[in-house]
Amino acid sequence: MTRPLIGILGGTFDPVHRGHMQLAADAIHALTLDRLRCVPAGRPPHRGAPAASADDRLAMTRLAFADMANCEIDDAEIRQEGPSWTIRTLERLRAEMPDAALVLIVGADAFLGLPTWHRWQELLSLVHLAVTNRPGADLQPSALPPQLQAVWRRAYVEDRAALRTQPAGCLVSFTMTPSTVSATRVRQAVSRGEAIDTLVCPTVEKYIHQHHLYTHVAHPGLLA
Numbered sequence: 001m002t003r004p005l006i007g008i009l010g011g012t013f014d015p016v017h018r019g020h021m022q023l024a025a026d027a028i029h030a031l032t033l034d035r036l037r038c039v040p041a042g043r044p045p046h047r048g049a050p051a052a053s054a055d056d057r058l059a060m061t062r063l064a065f066a067d068m069a070n071c072e073i074d075d076a077e078i079r080q081e082g083p084s085w086t087i088r089t090l091e092r093l094r095a096e097m098p099d100a101a102l103v104l105i106v107g108a109d110a111f112l113g114l115p116t117w118h119r120w121q122e123l124l125s126l127v128h129l130a131v132t133n134r135p136g137a138d139l140q141p142s143a144l145p146p147q148l149q150a151v152w153r154r155a156y157v158e159d160r161a162a163l164r165t166q167p168a169g170c171l172v173s174f175t176m177t178p179s180t181v182s183a184t185r186v187r188q189a190v191s192r193g194e195a196i197d198t199l200v201c202p203t204v205e206k207y208i209h210q211h212h213l214y215t216h217v218a219h220p221g222l223l224a
Helices: 018-032 055-063 086-096 108-113 122-125 145-157 162-167 184-191 202-210
Strands: 005-009 035-040 070-073 102-109 127-131 173-176
Touching: 005 018, 005 086, 018 035, 018 102, 018 162, 035 055, 055 070, 055 162, 055 202, 070 086, 086 102, 086 122, 102 108, 102 162, 108 127, 122 127, 145 173, 173 202
Parallel strands: 005 035, 005 102, 035 070, 102 127, 127 173
Antiparallel strands: none
16 A cells, blocks of 8 residues: 655754755655645753744744645644643644654654653654765664664665555655754854844745844754
8 A cells, every 4th residue: 555655844943944944855855755744843842942932933934834845834732732742743643644654854863862752662653764864974773772773673674665655663764965054053143143044044034033033142052
């Protein structure tokens, strides 16, 4: 059975920047996604509070992806009460799309941190995982912690077409386009009065300036 393949890309998006947009485009292309669901986090449990409000981050994410085909914004984490546990979002999406193949897109650093995630052992029962590698820096299974080595041996597949044959359970990887943009860099540039037109799309740049976001403090500890 060939299933529709839906990508899931979460993040604080504080703010959403050109690197996020490039990653979304890379994922759609590399995984041949039918749709990509972008999920701004409401209250990230593993980091400090975002600099911008949830509503502002949601608005900027909608602006950034407005013209990207097959990309939709999911505001459920923004609207829900309590911490934004990824497992809760995946359970909701699985209930919403029981017959689809769902693939959660995570960076290599996030993958290495999976054992710290809430109920992380259940992820592959709900979704596939797609790990994004930076050019020339592919993850080496032999260098992974034992828990993740076991996951890699059990779930990794070379053929990405396998993602459509079952709703969850596979692990794949793909290489992303290089990017030096980070949300920290955007926030710091705004706080210093520097141009950000090369870092964010025009509609997000306009929103940041109109709503006077990130002008007083750069929050260098937040990197998403």
